Amino acid sequence: MTNVRGIRFVVPPLGGLVYRSLRRSRLKAGLRTFSILLFALFGAHAGQEKPNILFVMADDHTSQAVGAYGGRLAALNPCPTVDSLAAEGMVMENAFCQNSICTPSRASILTGQSSAVNGCIDLGGKLPAERQYLAHEMKKAGYETAVVGKWHLHTNPDAFDYYKVLIGHGGGQGLYFDPEFGESIAKGEKKVKMSGHSSDCIADSALTWFKEKRDPNKPFFLKLHFKAPHGMFEYAPRYESYLADVTIPEPANMRDRKNHGSLGTLGEKGELASVIGASIGRRHKRKNYTDADGRGAWQKSLDQSKSDEEIMGDAYQYYLKAYLRCVKGVDDNLKRVIDYLKAEGLYENTVIIYTGDQGFYLGEHDYQDKRWPYEESMRMPFIVRYPKSVKVGRSDAIVENIDYAPTMLDFAGVETPEYMHGKSFRSILETGQEPASWKQAAYYHYWMHMKQLMVPGCIAIRTKEYKLIQYYGCLPDESEAQTPPAWELYDLRNDPTEDNNVYDNPEYASVIEKLKAALKTRRAELGEDDPKFACNKVIDEFWDYGPEEHARAVEISNSFGKKKGKKAERKRP
Template identity: 50%
Template structure:
């Protein structure tokens, strides 16, 4: 099929692939031309792991947790290899808005913020004639001023009776209004009201962003009976990991760090246990405590997911009611994954699979690949380029990510990545996860835990009790440096670190070459952190 060129204006013919984007393979185009500009509805949850979405066929699939998201998937395409580049809320959202890795956009951790001039995605959409809005979780500190309209949760937001900051209601950050009700319902109510009462006929770009299912997993009372009679399937290593899992970086020499690294579902971790947080009786025997903690944890989590799924049905029905469903690109994703008991870990942050894998589903009315899955290696720096490309806007060179629009036609984009770079900067704070970086290919995962804070004077997080008890701040305590390699073809649940296996020496060498290349390419080196570079140099060839 021949290439099509697009003039960027709302009166132009919006084609499925555009030749004006140098980052995109334009060898294919859809057979259907769109004479009306397409809207974009971007739906994002917080911490919704891909394996907790039915269509991803994880261990929860038989519980049917997401029938409405699965229905959307039947009408679109499911991307099974989508990964976050920094698995924590604020940095992930910054990468999605900017198309850039953390060190370039400046958001390394939860303290980060994005000012209006750097909110690239909504700015570009607005400049191309779109009416832009963000409703729900924001978590990027500064005003979302690049959007034409916003109602965003204050900070992390609360599950019940949430407070929003509303455009036009006083000056940021004093523009606060409190709503009654459950967060997922309220966010959806606001988006529905905005969709029904838009003041112009421009195409819209709406970022609808739930708080759920972020901890502490407070669900609406109507879901109390949901899953009550079910026994939630457990991960294979909930009650103790194999000796072949991890390294001295994550276990310590002779397992001396087992009780200090990675907050747990069980009573293993000495500072934070999900079971304790959720009120499970700590006097129970270890195995029974863990069993009850896991069941309570995941049921609460999936009840929050159920609230999201039901509200997505309401949102999509609104598009149908106002006659825009068949003229809207719909994307469903989350800001990262979530550890749901795997390796006896809770939360995210890790480069392990359940933490970094993101659900990503796209429905485009011009698609010819409905109901199919793609294993293209995608990360969240690619989201903005994809959205821009799908509506005919040239992807700027300052974005690290690339559009993968050809995948929606069953084709592989030209010169596509073979490995996705990852880095978690926030050493040991919150959930005692050591700082690390690495690469994820389709077949392998290479991780280097350098185990030190990028700040020479760590800032205080909320582990005040630990500081009071020990006189030390966790994030100031270095952990051993070590490498881990997982063969995902043979070991998809990452039970066996094969880094020291001589059979994998060539794989290790090749991955390290690519790791070094991507760190330089994406401005992720440690030139400004010489104390970290010293650790990296010392252990690079271990």
């Protein structure tokens, strides 16, 4: 057995098979020739039979903006290339991220681990080369590995054979126009400045890797990561006319939030609605999409004399059109990559996966961005095309982003490492059937309490029937709540859009008891209950949530509301 750069080779002893009929000298020469022939005939064939794996991820591309998932935007057909993959592959209807924010979700996909264990709980998380597990395991399996596009893990992707990733602007977020990349070279890294829109530049870079840098004698594993449609939704000029004359339908719950939310998000009498959760309209006093002091030039052109209802509609139309124009740019560039695979005869032997790094709000509940534990934010599009084994259809099996690495490794012929929390769902993709032992719930934990878009710290568990949420209201290193702790329960069978919080309905008491038990078990399995996180003290203190806990939460709400209410009235500096 030999070991070269982590790849183990086992060379079987062949001499005894023909020793008696040949002299020793001829035997050695014959064996050398025979070994070469074996490698040429069978080794190369085996390498070709291993599927290539293309993992495509668009930043913040939510399932509501994928035609294959239906909904109010499906008729607009913003991504026909993605939809064509869905028509020839498996659509996972219940794919969820465990932490809906860029860096943590990417880390979970790459490690197969929860945020608490891989160390990337927020946007400052770093994933060093030794913990870029998926790349290491793919290389051991004989794959040539590469990542192109948005990385955003605050370290170099040194575990990959090749990388060319966005650098600068928010720790690796990169620019939409004329972006700068860090590209791996034989000795270190070089900076490369490209001209044009990032989606075009990323696709160009991937095609250059295919044509000039890839080893054609190995199966490839390419992670192709688009920056778009991440805010601020800067699309290429050629898409300016796309949807220009279309009035995009609004979600019904954008203007009427009904019984959505709780003390933890609204306050006792709704007084926190103006300071929690960035909005499309003017609900949030400082974080909204109509603010003339905002970063977008279009906001300055809004007629601020319009009523709240009118200006909300204007803001929504711009928000959606800019977002979908970015999606169109991603889809067109994905088509360029697929066309190349077809032209080179690689398409049919490539497992193609399309996803986003999390979900995203498109006006639902008058929210923008992601982070929240609700459907629009938790759910990820996940589509797989591989006609050789993946069934055409849809599955409602619950899968999480920690399951993505094990599933890709399974296609590469690698068993899931013990250090990964996730499990392979390859069998679900190939049969459409959910094993009896498969998980029945998805876990969620948003750690970045009230940072940037003003979403409180929270945990959740989601089954096919229900979702239970606890807002605990503090940062991971804090042992006291700053926003009011509260619980929410949604009956997804009767309320798929989560408009009616039924936590206080006594008819659901037994459901809540079971879900809390499942939530506690899952947290332990994922290392989320580690006492090193001070916020777990708050989670435990408000777990049972009787009258005493509720009264304490009201006090916290009143204190927070007074403090933030004054701040919200100040003008942006």
